[in-house]
Amino acid sequence: MDKTKEKVVAGVVVENIIKTYGKKKDMTALNDISFDVQKGELFGLIGPDGAGKTSLFRILTTLLLADSGKATVDGFDVVKDYKAIRKRVGYMPGRFSLYPDLSVEENLNFFATIFNTSIEENYDLVKDIYVQIEPFKKRKAGKLSGGMKQKLALSCALIHRPSVLFLDEPTTGVDAVSRKEFWEMLKGLKQQGITILVSTPYMDEARLCDRIALIQNGKILSINSPQGIVNDFSKPLWAVKSDRMLHLQNELQEKDFVENVYPFGEFHHVVMKNESGSEQLRNFITAHSSENAVLQQVKPDIEDCFIDLMKN
Amino acid sequence: MRTLKFLLRKEFRQIFRDPSILRLILIMPVIQLLILPWAADYEIKNIKLAVVDLDHSEYSRQLINKITSSGYFILTDYSSSYEQSLGKIEHDKADLVLQIPGHFEKELVKEDEAKLFIAVNAINGVKANLGAAYLRTIIQDYNSEIRTEWIQFPRFSAETHIEVTYSNWFNPLMNYKYFMVPGILVILLTMVGTNLTAINIVKEKEIGTIEQINVTPIKKYHFILGKLIPFWLFGLFVLTIGLSIARLVYGIIPSGSFITIYVFAALYLLAVLGLGLLISTYSANQQQAMLLSFFLMMIFILLGGLYTSIDSMPEWAKWITRFNPVSYFIEVMRMVVLKGSTLSDIKYQLLVMGGFAVFFNGWAIISYRKRG
Numbered sequence A: 001m002d003k004t005k006e007k008v009v010a011g012v013v014v015e016n017i018i019k020t021y022g023k024k025k026d027m028t029a030l031n032d033i034s035f036d037v038q039k040g041e042l043f044g045l046i047g048p049d050g051a052g053k054t055s056l057f058r059i060l061t062t063l064l065l066a067d068s069g070k071a072t073v074d075g076f077d078v079v080k081d082y083k084a085i086r087k088r089v090g091y092m093p094g095r096f097s098l099y100p101d102l103s104v105e106e107n108l109n110f111f112a113t114i115f116n117t118s119i120e121e122n123y124d125l126v127k128d129i130y131v132q133i134e135p136f137k138k139r140k141a142g143k144l145s146g147g148m149k150q151k152l153a154l155s156c157a158l159i160h161r162p163s164v165l166f167l168d169e170p171t172t173g174v175d176a177v178s179r180k181e182f183w184e185m186l187k188g189l190k191q192q193g194i195t196i197l198v199s200t201p202y203m204d205e206a207r208l209c210d211r212i213a214l215i216q217n218g219k220i221l222s223i224n225s226p227q228g229i230v231n232d233f234s235k236p237l238w239a240v241k242s243d244r245m246l247h248l249q250n251e252l253q254e255k256d257f258v259e260n261v262y263p264f265g266e267f268h269h270v271v272m273k274n275e276s277g278s279e280q281l282r283n284f285i286t287a288h289s290s291e292n293a294v295l296q297q298v299k300p301d302i303e304d305c306f307i308d309l310m311k312n
Numbered sequence B: 001m002r003t004l005k006f007l008l009r010k011e012f013r014q015i016f017r018d019p020s021i022l023r024l025i026l027i028m029p030v031i032q033l034l035i036l037p038w039a040a041d042y043e044i045k046n047i048k049l050a051v052v053d054l055d056h057s058e059y060s061r062q063l064i065n066k067i068t069s070s071g072y073f074i075l076t077d078y079s080s081s082y083e084q085s086l087g088k089i090e091h092d093k094a095d096l097v098l099q100i101p102g103h104f105e106k107e108l109v110k111e112d113e114a115k116l117f118i119a120v121n122a123i124n125g126v127k128a129n130l131g132a133a134y135l136r137t138i139i140q141d142y143n144s145e146i147r148t149e150w151i152q153f154p155r156f157s158a159e160t161h162i163e164v165t166y167s168n169w170f171n172p173l174m175n176y177k178y179f180m181v182p183g184i185l186v187i188l189l190t191m192v193g194t195n196l197t198a199i200n201i202v203k204e205k206e207i208g209t210i211e212q213i214n215v216t217p218i219k220k221y222h223f224i225l226g227k228l229i230p231f232w233l234f235g236l237f238v239l240t241i242g243l244s245i246a247r248l249v250y251g252i253i254p255s256g257s258f259i260t261i262y263v264f265a266a267l268y269l270l271a272v273l274g275l276g277l278l279i280s281t282y283s284a285n286q287q288q289a290m291l292l293s294f295f296l297m298m299i300f301i302l303l304g305g306l307y308t309s310i311d312s313m314p315e316w317a318k319w320i321t322r323f324n325p326v327s328y329f330i331e332v333m334r335m336v337v338l339k340g341s342t343l344s345d346i347k348y349q350l351l352v353m354g355g356f357a358v359f360f361n362g363w364a365i366i367s368y369r370k371r372g
Helices: A053-060 A082-088 A104-114 A123-136 A146-158 A176-191 A226-231 A245-254 A275-287 A302-311 B002-017 B019-039 B058-068 B082-090 B104-110 B125-150 B176-207 B209-214 B220-248 B258-282 B286-302 B315-322 B325-339 B347-367
Strands: A012-021 A027-037 A042-046 A068-073 A089-092 A164-168 A195-200 A211-216 A219-224 A237-241 A258-264 A267-272 A294-297 B047-053 B073-079 B096-100 B117-120
Touching (some): A012 A053, A027 A053, A053 A068, A053 A164, A089 A146, A104 A123, A104 A146, A104 B002, A123 A146, A146 A164, A146 A176, A176 A195, A211 A226, A211 A302, A219 A226, A237 A245, A237 A275, A245 A267, A267 A275, A267 A302, A275 A294, B047 B082, B058 B096, B058 B104, B058 B125, B096 B125, B176 B325, B220 B347, B258 B286, B258 B347, B325 B347
Parallel strands (some): A089 A164, B047 B073
Antiparallel strands (some): A012 A027, A012 A068, A237 A294
């Protein structure tokens, strides 16, 4: 039990985790994943649907057994010490999973009592979040709006003051304002020293994490700070626009100096193979000036990095 | 213990908030016990009889009168051709055809013997069988009646006459309700035990709350006990309602003690709750749980000795009934209610039921996992 005191342990350590599904073990959800999360870090798992994020979360919250590999949460092994982990983690599954027929207050109370604590004891931790739903505390949880459900779920996951918090796609299906508020709350929780692992399919949320891991098809493509990931993007990137966007994309796709073209807001982002390609692109756009073609250099975004990493 | 208390509080809160479950628990036993015993009855009545009377004699009339006055038969057709009566059977207007041949009276008097013909519509096997049997008995009765009539003076060895009198032990009036009500009560208890428990647990799976529970330090047995205790109490509650209806509506007062019934019911509920739990661990959603428990209920009811006697089943079916908890409870209920059996009389059934409880719950606890 003194493991935590022996050395400064990381919040979460994942080593060579492999998880397959199916009778023949032919569906690989997690393919040799390794990473670690520092204590008190806000760590993001960014990846498309089906990347393996939920499987990873379920392994770390002791709901699922990995085929092979090791993982520790707060210094405890997910297989051997699962009982200790269940006492100190908070888990918010991707799907709303509180009792819809119990009221807001009853749900929170229930989760507090089964952790042998009470709302009063840890009120300071959930206060910022809970005050927003407190006016509706007599309402049944099933009758809350999407954003309020998330807030209640987060409150319930926090009420026992966990040292590690797992949030599986907490903002999926939540409106833009609530999403922003939600991330503000996470920042506040980070200040309290809680290690937070959050998964999301939204690239704009990645920027708000301390470090992110880009994950696809059960493999980690890159782990770095959001800035670090962007800095690693070395190829020239341009944004182009014209009156005939689809035509433009198709034409650019054919060019041998272009590595990739994809729609990005009202522009297409064009990734060059090397520096000399930029000159050729400029010539190409000039030739299409009749179609009001516009060219401008842009700084890569997380999304550009992710698309690039996925392609290679 | 503390955790269990909170789990129970949550469970009761949810159940009392769900009006459909409450309605089911309260109304289902009342309705079923008020309706079923009147309708589900082994006696065959209202058998539609078509008579083809080709004799039109005093004797044939007497016979027909005797049959119709028995109360079991309704004379729906009286014709003079067999074809016509067969047509009635084809149109489902008659279940039995009794043909009285011409010269029936004459032959009976002169030759001392006469023939009758019975045609039975065997689509409904039970009705056909019993109907024909009733008819035969009545004709036999009629036969001996006219014979006694002819013998003016009692004398020796004129007619071998064996008269059978019988008395129905434990149910002197052969009141079928005494027989059915305890049985129906058992089915109700089984439904509360298996169905409601299974669906309740599977619901937690369906809405995902079980995941949330699984990442907490709640112990497996806490969670399971939290689920079983409320339905165990509901089961005993339903039993109480049922026994009250049996007494108030049907005047059934168990000859044995209520304690015997409750002791067995408590153990029985433990077994069926375990079965419900087992169903829930193997079902992913409420439909699956419903279908699975429905399937088992069908077998339990049909092979439970409620509607058909277990003793008349083929040997292999008798073996199945030995693994059917319902059959034991029905047996015990009838033993206690009708015969006044005591706890020591039912110790074999108690033992078996204890075995069922350990088996189902043990299996369910082993297969209920907190992780995949």
